[in-house]
Amino acid sequence: MQAISDIEQLAEYTAELEDLSKDLAVQNVSYEPWILCPILKASGVNRKFVFVLIFDSPSDDRTRLIGFFPFERVVLHHLVPLSCLRLWADPFNYLNARCDPLIRKGHDYCIEVLLDWFAQEKTHADLINLRGLTDGTSIVRSLTSSLSGKKRLEHIESTIESHLYRRHVNADSYINAVLSKRSQQTLRRYERRLRDLGTVEYADVDECLDIEQLIDEFIDLEDQGWKGKQGVSISAYGHREWVKQLLLDAHSRQRLSLLTMRVDRKLIAARCVLFSKPGSFLFKLTYDEKDIYAKRSPGLLLEFEAIRRMHSDQMMLGHEIDWLDTCSSPHSPIFSRSRSEGLKVRRFIIARSGSVAALAIAMSPYAARAEQLMNGCTRWVRQKVKALTS
Structure with missing residues (x-):
C-alpha cells in the first residue's frame, strides 16, 4: 500500500491505473487516469490530495495495482475544525459526485485494508468520508460488512437518489x-x-x-x-x-x-x-x-x-x-421523467471510536436539525420585517 499527495507523482502510475480500469468490480469512468488527471490539474490549486494505491503481489513477484482511492483533505466544517479525507469528486460537476473507488474484480478486501490503515492513525486525519458510492455493489457490501466487524471505528451513513437508465x-x-x-x-x-x-x-x-x-x-x-x-x-x-x-x-x-x-x-x-x-x-x-x-x-x-x-x-x-448513469442531481426535471429506475448513492463518514470526531458525527443529525430550525427562523424573521416595512 502506498499513499502519495502529488498529482505529478500520481501520473507515474498511469499504466497501472489503465490496467486496473480494464478489470473493475464497479465501473467509474471519472477515476480513470485519462479523465481524472486533467480534472485534478484544473481543480488542484490550493487543494490537498491523498492518493491511496493498494498493490497485490502475485506468484511471479510483480506488484499489481488492485485498489485506488483518491482523497481530498478538507476540514469537516468551519465551526468544527476536524481534518477529513473525503473521496474526491469533480468540483465542476462534469461527472457529478460518482466516487466508487477503482477496485479490481475479486479484490474487495481492499476496503478492509483501507479501514485498517485509517484505524491505525496513519492518515493524520480525524475522519474519512466515503461518499458517492453506488448502492448494491460489492464495494458497498464489503464496506458495510467490514464496518460491522470493527469496534475501533464508528460511522454514520446517508443515502441520496439519482437517476439510471437500464435497457x-x-x-x-x-x-x-x-x-x-x-x-x-x-x-x-x-x-x-x-x-x-x-x-x-x-x-x-x-x-x-x-x-x-x-x-x-x-x-x-x-x-x-x-x-x-x-x-x-x-x-x-x-x-x-x-x-x-x-x-x-x-x-x-x-x-x-x-x-x-x-x-x-x-x-x-x-x-x-x-x-x-x-x-x-x-x-x-x-x-x-x-x-x-x-x-x-x-x-x-x-x-x-x-x-x-x-x-x-x-x-x-x-x-x-446495458445502462446509463445520468450523474445528475435528484431533482433534475428531465431525468426524473426519463429514467427507468432510481439509483441510490450512499455516503459513509467514519471516525475512530472514542475520539472527538466520533462525538462530532454522533451529534451531526442533531446539528443538521438545529441548522434547519435556525434557517426556518431566519426566513420567518425576514418575512415579518419585510411585511412591516412594505
Whole structure:
C-alpha cells in the first residue's frame, strides 16, 4: 500500500491505473487516469490530495495495482475544525459526485485494508468520508460488512437518489414503462412542432466528418445558455482546451458519444456520454434556450432519441451497453421523467471510536436539525420585517 499527495507523482502510475480500469468490480469512468488527471490539474490549486494505491503481489513477484482511492483533505466544517479525507469528486460537476473507488474484480478486501490503515492513525486525519458510492455493489457490501466487524471505528451513513437508465427488451417497452400514454402524445406533439421549424436530424460521432468542429459547437452551445450566464459552463471556467482534448481522447478510445439534434442543420441540442462498458456515464446535456426552441423541449426529445438508440445494437449508444448513469442531481426535471429506475448513492463518514470526531458525527443529525430550525427562523424573521416595512 502506498499513499502519495502529488498529482505529478500520481501520473507515474498511469499504466497501472489503465490496467486496473480494464478489470473493475464497479465501473467509474471519472477515476480513470485519462479523465481524472486533467480534472485534478484544473481543480488542484490550493487543494490537498491523498492518493491511496493498494498493490497485490502475485506468484511471479510483480506488484499489481488492485485498489485506488483518491482523497481530498478538507476540514469537516468551519465551526468544527476536524481534518477529513473525503473521496474526491469533480468540483465542476462534469461527472457529478460518482466516487466508487477503482477496485479490481475479486479484490474487495481492499476496503478492509483501507479501514485498517485509517484505524491505525496513519492518515493524520480525524475522519474519512466515503461518499458517492453506488448502492448494491460489492464495494458497498464489503464496506458495510467490514464496518460491522470493527469496534475501533464508528460511522454514520446517508443515502441520496439519482437517476439510471437500464435497457429493456426494446425501446417501446422502456418508453411505455416510464411515460404515460398522455405524456407520449405530448412528446410527439413537441416533435411535430419542432419539425414545423425545419428538417430535424439526429446524429452521433460515427456520422460526423469533423469531430473537432462538433466538440467546439457543443461547447459553444452550452456557453450560450444559463450556465454561460452564471459562469459555470466549460468556457466560463476556462476549460475549453483541456475538455476538448479530453473528448478527443475519448473519441480516439471509441468511448465517446456526442448525440446531436439539428433543425435545418442548426445545432439545437447535444448530449455527451462517456462509455465504460457495459455501462455509460452522462457528461453533459445542453440545448438552445431560445423560446422558439425551448418551448418544444429539445432536451427531452434528445433524451428519448438516445433511449431509442440505446436499445439498438447497431447504434453506438446501444452496442454492448446495458445502462446509463445520468450523474445528475435528484431533482433534475428531465431525468426524473426519463429514467427507468432510481439509483441510490450512499455516503459513509467514519471516525475512530472514542475520539472527538466520533462525538462530532454522533451529534451531526442533531446539528443538521438545529441548522434547519435556525434557517426556518431566519426566513420567518425576514418575512415579518419585510411585511412591516412594505
